[in-house]
Amino acid sequence: MQKLSGSRIVMIFTVLLFLLFGFASLSPVVRLFYSEAKPYKFFGYEFRSTFDPIKIASVHEVELKTDQILTAKSFKVVLDLPYSGPEKVRQNIYGIIVNDNGEIKAYSTVCPHLNCSVKWEEEKVDDQKLWCNCHNGAFNPKTGNVTAGPPPKPLTRFVIETREDDVFLLDIGGA
């Protein structure tokens, strides 16, 4: 039987390594396309949004005072989000629930411009109360749509469900 030379062994080893790295780097991409959950972009990373409903607030915390038609409250939840198939990544998810004349809505507070934090500014006009002071971006709390500044798209709307006094987060992939 013919003996393998040293350079041939190195070449075979290099090809095997190359194939191994190729498979390893492709498998998350393949799983991304074959998973059924919706992707969610968070600071440039893409997450799948499937998780058990999680309580984020109580309705009475955003109760409207007399003559008020809008109010809001920020929240944060820590989720182990499936990422790239079975792997999970722990993430802080920041959002805000809005009481829009009796209808409860929730948005991500990650500004779609450069990821600064969007806050509730009571003194702003109604359609600019969701405010990002990094570059004076504003969003309409009724829709999440951009009403001022450079943000290129609306705030991500979270899917929520209200059960009696509790507000549950169901999905962060947008409604």
Ligand code: FES
């Ligand atoms: S990061 Fe929000 S307006 Fe620029």
